[in-house]
């Protein structure tokens with residue numbers, strides 16, 4: 180595997196709390212509309228229709244405390260605060276009751292979205308890829324291992340912009356909880372160690388501008404601080 184035709188790149192990774200080790204990131208999956216109030220604000224019926232997923236490139240991660248350049252090709256950039264689940268192992272058709280065993284730990288992430296581009300994609304039946312998976316679209320904190328913080332199933336998730344509360348919810352209000360999400364996703368693709376899952380955002384999504392300072396919070400994890408430049 181060392182005879183590459185061009186130079187290779189670093190494996191994307193996240194720091195791990197309590198150690199110098201980095202968690203290597205393979206793929207980033209994201210759950211759509213996983214809080215009822217957010218589904219409603221996006222114009223959808225939040226009844227338990229099956230979850231749906233999209234992806235971001237793993238090199239879209241931005242470290243905590245970093246600057247995020249306002250992306251090109253949008254005039255309506257939305258941050259979505261989400262709990263991020265990191266997997267230490269993978270598989271296909273993982274049963275719900277076993278799914279927590281696959282979790283390495285948790286972080287706090289922003290699913291940055293070019294909402295206007297996504298709107299065009301929805302209207303025209305085009306893919307969401309570049310409205311969701313653009314460069315630096317996934318700021319994420321270091322991970323806290325389950326061995327340190329336990330399983331996280333409830334608690335406040337919130338986002339402030341310039342000190343003003345924008346989004347606030349409770350992890351317990353997810354339509355599809357974390358083990359259900361892992362189980363469902365593993366019925367569609369084979370999950371593997373190093374995969375991240377962005378678990379969806381509560382309501383209150385709105386545009387941000389250059390100069391805004393965002394602080395994302397999930398009880399028990401590091402706050403995520405990002406400046407839009």
Ligand code: MN
Nearest residue numbers: 259290379380
């Ligand atoms: Mn999202």
